[in-house]
Structure formats: C-alpha cells, structure tokens
Amino acid sequence: MTASADSVSVGKATATGRRGEVSRTARQDRARVSKPGESMNSWQSKLRPYLFIAPLVILSGIFIYYCIGFTVATSFTDWDGISDEMDFIGLRNYAKLLTPGSVFWTALKNNIIFMVVTVVIQAGLGLLLAVILKERLRGSNVFKAIFFMPIAMAPVIIAAIFRIIMDPNVGAINEALRFLHLDFLAQSWLGDPKIALYSICAINIFEWMGFSMIIYYAGLMSISEDIYEAAKIDGCGFWNTLFRITIPNLSGTTNTLILLGIVGSLKTFDIVIQTTGGGPGRSTEFLNTYLYKAGVQQFNGGLSAAIGVMVLIIAVILSIVQVIVNNRANR
Amino acid sequence: MKRKTSTTVIMYVVLFFFLIIWLFPIVTAITKSLQVGGFSSYQSVITNPDVHYFRVVFNSLFIALVTAVVVVFITSLAGFAFSKMKFAGQNVIYVAMLACMAVPIASVTMPLFFTIKTFGLTNTYLGMIIPLVAFNALQMLLLWRNYFDGIPNEIIEAARVDGCSTWRIYLRILMPISTPMIATTGVLTFVYSWNEYLIPLLLIRDESKYTVTLASTYFMETRSQTPEMVAQEYAALILMTIPSIIVYLISQKWLQSGITAGAVKS
Numbered sequence: 001m002t003a004s005a006d007s008v009s010v011g012k013a014t015a016t017g018r019r020g021e022v023s024r025t026a027r028q029d030r031a032r033v034s035k036p037g038e039s040m041n042s043w044q045s046k047l048r049p050y051l052f053i054a055p056l057v058i059l060s061g062i063f064i065y066y067c068i069g070f071t072v073a074t075s076f077t078d079w080d081g082i083s084d085e086m087d088f089i090g091l092r093n094y095a096k097l098l099t100p101g102s103v104f105w106t107a108l109k110n111n112i113i114f115m116v117v118t119v120v121i122q123a124g125l126g127l128l129l130a131v132i133l134k135e136r137l138r139g140s141n142v143f144k145a146i147f148f149m150p151i152a153m154a155p156v157i158i159a160a161i162f163r164i165i166m167d168p169n170v171g172a173i174n175e176a177l178r179f180l181h182l183d184f185l186a187q188s189w190l191g192d193p194k195i196a197l198y199s200i201c202a203i204n205i206f207e208w209m210g211f212s213m214i215i216y217y218a219g220l221m222s223i224s225e226d227i228y229e230a231a232k233i234d235g236c237g238f239w240n241t242l243f244r245i246t247i248p249n250l251s252g253t254t255n256t257l258i259l260l261g262i263v264g265s266l267k268t269f270d271i272v273i274q275t276t277g278g279g280p281g282r283s284t285e286f287l288n289t290y291l292y293k294a295g296v297q298q299f300n301g302g303l304s305a306a307i308g309v310m311v312l313i314i315a316v317i318l319s320i321v322q323v324i325v326n327n328r329a330n331r
Numbered sequence: 332m333k334r335k336t337s338t339t340v341i342m343y344v345v346l347f348f349f350l351i352i353w354l355f356p357i358v359t360a361i362t363k364s365l366q367v368g369g370f371s372s373y374q375s376v377i378t379n380p381d382v383h384y385f386r387v388v389f390n391s392l393f394i395a396l397v398t399a400v401v402v403v404f405i406t407s408l409a410g411f412a413f414s415k416m417k418f419a420g421q422n423v424i425y426v427a428m429l430a431c432m433a434v435p436i437a438s439v440t441m442p443l444f445f446t447i448k449t450f451g452l453t454n455t456y457l458g459m460i461i462p463l464v465a466f467n468a469l470q471m472l473l474l475w476r477n478y479f480d481g482i483p484n485e486i487i488e489a490a491r492v493d494g495c496s497t498w499r500i501y502l503r504i505l506m507p508i509s510t511p512m513i514a515t516t517g518v519l520t521f522v523y524s525w526n527e528y529l530i531p532l533l534l535i536r537d538e539s540k541y542t543v544t545l546a547s548t549y550f551m552e553t554r555s556q557t558p559e560m561v562a563q564e565y566a567a568l569i570l571m572t573i574p575s576i577i578v579y580l581i582s583q584k585w586l587q588s589g590i591t592a593g594a595v596k597s
Binding site: 053149214326 | 354356
C-alpha cells in the first residue's frame with residue numbers, strides 16, 4: 001500500500017527533491033502508526049482536495065457557470081424572459097445590438113465616460129487625502145472614518161438620499177445655491193440630459209472615494225520612510241517629493257485602482273436605477289440598466305441576454321487581468 | 332518629520348473642506364427629516380402597516396449573516412486546498428473560478444430570476460442567499476488563497492508529524508490562528524450582502540421578506556413633493572442606514588483590512 005496521509009504539499013522542495021521523498025515517507029509511516037484506525041489509502045487522499053473545494057465549486061462555480069451558459073444560450077433566441085417558449089433566431093439579437101447608433105453604443109459610451117470620470121477623480125482625491133492623513137494630524141482617524149463610511153452604506157440608499165438632495169425644487173443643493181444668491185447655478189441635476197450622467201458620477205465618487213483613499217493610505221504606509229529622509233536631506237520640497245517619490249512608488253496601487261474602477265463601472269446598477277432609471281431619454285443608460293429594462297420590463301429576454309454576453313466578455317477579460325495583477329503584486 | 336505651521340493649516344483646510352462635502356448628505360437628511368413634525372416622520376415609517384421596519388432589518392441581518400458564515404466556511408476550505416494541496420486540475424479550476432470575479436450580477440439577471448423561480452425559491456431567504464453566496468465567494472477565495480500562501484508550510488508539516496488529519500489541521504490549527512482573516516472576509520461579505528439591491532429586487536415581491544435596500548425604495552415610490560413626504564422619505568432612508576452605521580462603527584478595522592487586502596499586498 002502506497003499510503004499517503006498527506007495530500008497537503010509541504011514546500012516545493014519535497015515535491016521534487018530526493019530528500020523530500022525520504023522525509024515524506026517517514027512522515028507517512030508515523031502518521032500511519034499514530035492513527036491505525038483510520039484507513040488511509042491513496043484513493044481517499046487523492047479525493048480529499050476535491051472534497052475541500054466541492055462546497056465552493058458547487059455553490060459558486062456551478063451556479064455562476066450555469067447562469068452564464070443560460071445567458072449565452074438564450075441570447076440566440078427570441079425568449080420573452082418569462083415563458084418556457086423560445087425559438088432560435090441566430091444572431092439577430094446581436095445584429096440589433098451592434099447596429100450603429102443603437103442604445104447599446106449609447107450605454108457603452110456612458111459606461112466609459114462614467115468609468116473615466118469616477119476613476120480619475122476618486123484616485124486623485126483619494127491620493128490627496130491619503131497623503132494628508134499619513135501626516136497623522138490630530139483627529140486624522142476621525143476624518144478617515146468619515147470619508148470611508150459610505151462604503152459600508154448601501155449604494156441604493158445613498159442614491160436615494162441624493163435623489164432628494166438633487167431635486168430641482170425641494171433639493172438641498174439648489175436651496176443652498178439660492179441661499180447663496182447663486183440661483184443661476186441651480187440645476188435639474190438628474191433631469192437635465194446634459195448633466196445627469198455627471199451627477200451620477202458625483203454620487204459614485206461620494207460612495208467610493210474612501211475606497212481609493214484607504215488603498216492609497218495602505219500603499220503609502222508601505223513606502224520606506226528612509227526614502228523620504230533621503231529626499232529631505234537632498235532638499236526635496238513637498239511637490240518634488242510627491243511627484244518624484246510618492247506617485248511613482250504608488251504606480252502598482254494606481255494600476256489596481258484603475259482596474260477595480262473598470263470592474264466597478266461594469267457593475268454599476270443600483271445608483272442609476274434609483275436616481276434616473278437611465279433617463280432622461282437614454283442619457284444615463286448604462287449596460288446594466290439597459291439589460292435589466294430589456295429583460296424585466298420589456299419582456300425581451302433574448303436581447304437582454306445578448307447584452308449580458310457583451311458584459312460577460314468584458315468581465316471575464318477584466319477578471320483575468322485582475323488575477324495577473326494580483327499575482328504580480330504577490331511576488 | 333517636522334512640519335511648517337502653514338502646511339498644517341493648509342492640510343486642515345483641505346480636510347475640513349471635504350469633510351463638509353462628505354457630511355452634507357447625512358446632515359441634510361437628518362435636519363430635513365426633523366424639520367416637519369419632529370420625530371413623527373420616523374414614527375410613521377416605523378409603524379408602516381405594510382413594511383415593518385424591524386422585520387426588514389431582521390431580514391437583512393439574517394441574510395447577510397448566513398451568507399457571511401457560509402462564504403467564510405466554503406472559501407477558507409477551498410483556499411486551503413488551492414494553497415496547500417496538490418491535485419489534478421488545480422490551476423484550471425482555480426482560474427475558472429476567478430475568471431468570474433468581475434462578472435456583474437446584473438449581467439445574468441434573466442437566468443438568475445428564471446432559475447430561482449424554477450426551484451420555487453422566489454420570496455424566500457434561501458433564494459436570496461444562494462446567489463449572494465455564489466457571487467461573493469470568488470473575491471473571498473482570492474483573499475483566502477493569498478492568505479494561506481503566506482502561512483508557512485512548517486506549521487502544517489509539524490501538525491502532520493503529530494498525526495493530525497487534514498481536516499483537523501484546518502479546524503484545530505489553521506482556523507484558530509486565522510481569526511483576523513475570518514473577521515475580514517466575514518465583515519466584507521456581510522456588508523456586500525447587506526447592501527445588495529438587485530437580488531432582492533428581482534426575487535422578492537412579498538413585503539414580509541423585504542430587505543433594507545428594497546424597503547428604502549418602497550418609501551421612495553411616492554413622487555410627492557410636499558415637505559411632509561420629503562421628511563418621511565429622509566426619515567425612512569436614515570432608519571434604513573442606521574444599522575449599516577452601527578455595523579461600520581463596530582467593524583471598521585476589518586472592513587478596511589478587507590478592502591486593502593483585496594487590492595494591495597504588503
């Protein structure tokens with residue numbers, strides 16, 4: 001019997017090295033001696049890792065892959081999203097989607113504008129505040145806690161608060177502007193097609209700026225203090241230090257934030273559906289709101305699935321890039 | 332490092348400027364909710380006959396808690412296997428799982444709804460918990476695997492020599508030393524599940540199963556603009572946010588470490 005009590009790999013050396021082989025056998029013997037009751041055949045130990053990953057694979061992997069397969073399959077049909085009936089219609093949904101000037105392109109454009117605006121401002125503000133907070137001024141923990149707090153709050157509730165605040169009549173923003181005699185700045189923040197998308201960006205920035213801040217803060221903490229001391233001795237001023245030392249040293253963090261920003265933009269749904277629902281017109285339509293409305297409200301499950309496939313393609317590419325970036329950071 | 336006084340002043344000015352912006356929505360909501368009739372707006376939300384406030388909070392709490400426990404359990408087990416065991420297909424399965432990490436729940440709206448309906452799980456806790464577990468688990472798997480990669484193999488080797496089974500190593504040795512990681516992934520999953528809106532929106536029609544996110548939109552349905560209605564809307568939103576703020580105050584540290592662990596590795 002070539003019993004192996006451990007499917008646990010013990011260091012890279014043991015897997016290949018000869019010395020490892022010896023110690024492994026010795027360990028197996030001991031394990032066998034100490035636990036005679038437990039029959040350890042190789043069949044069982046080979047199976048063990050699969051038992052450890054089984055709950056995750058079943059609950060998460062199979063569920064998500066089933067949903068993805070379902071989406072891909074129905075994207076070639078005229079399914080209404082409710083009944084069991086569907087007919088194969090080939091690529092007609094995709095053709096409709098990709099027609100120049102279609103809603104899909106508007107939604108994609110909005111997603112991209114949203115992504116660029118929020119990522120840049122969140123990163124910029126986050127870095128600024130992280131640099132200040134790192135100075136450990138009196139009360140900096142309180143500031144940090146408040147800037148970070150929206151992350152714990154539901155986006156849909158924050159969006160609801162902003163929906164009232166941004167209301168042209170009863171909203172606090174316009175009230176404040178009128179109070180300051182700046183009436184000309186008062187806007188229909190979510191009702192004007194020209195600015196509604198940027199109002200949604202602002203809500204997102206409120207929600208997620210703390211995310212960038214906290215990640216930059218952690219990044220700043222990992223930069224050696226010696227570098228700053230050296231820079232000081234060399235007579236580097238504040239701005240020089242910021243642009244020549246701090247920002248270059250945080251480039252990995254910045255890349256991560258850009259990536260997570262793209263992922264976040266692709267997931268954006270709650271804020272939009274709560275504030276504008278994609279309107280006025282299609283001026284704030286996002287991929288997810290378009291998909292949701294097509295499937296749930298307009299009974300066009302097939303088209304909705306085709307949008308889903310487009311989102312999935314982008315998402316899977318992003319996930320893989322994310323894992324690669326993560327692995328590089330781990331090294 | 333010594334600082335000039337002027338630098339300190341500028342820093343405080345910047346901090347307070349943004350503090351005002353970040354407090355503005357909350358402070359506005361609180362003052363406006365009290366402006367008309369004081370606490371009566373809160374009272375009318377709490378005594379709403381259709382959506383019971385405490386019931387709604389309980390629903391969210393229950394769902395988020397169960398999801399967090401399940402996710403921590405299954406992802407720590409799998410993270411352990413992916414990090415410390417060797418088996419055929421290991422990398423393929425791991426990559427296949429993480430390939431879905433950026434998949435938005437919204438992109439699979441239709442199958443999600445249809446599948447849960449087919450199994451008769453609409454309007455149930457289980458119907459919400461299953462997709463929440465599925466979609467939250469992947470990020471936590473990444474965190475657990477990275478974490479176990481940092482745990483020295485010698486710990487496991489030593490336990491093995493002492494005759495511990497793999498299961499015992501996981502339960503009696505690794506889990507007790509991993510309490511910070513359990514807290515981090517647990518809190519992160521809890522907050523994400525608590526804040527989820529699309530899943531209850533798709534699956535719940537029965538008001539007794541409403542979550543706080545769904546209940547908040549219930550109170551927003553009224554398009555009325557009278558000061559009384561605005562006050563009540565704000566009151567409802569504040570009431571729905573209070574549990575989140577309490578959770579935040581308790582778990583801030585773990586939430587921060589979870590967010591940073593996902594993005595930067597020290």
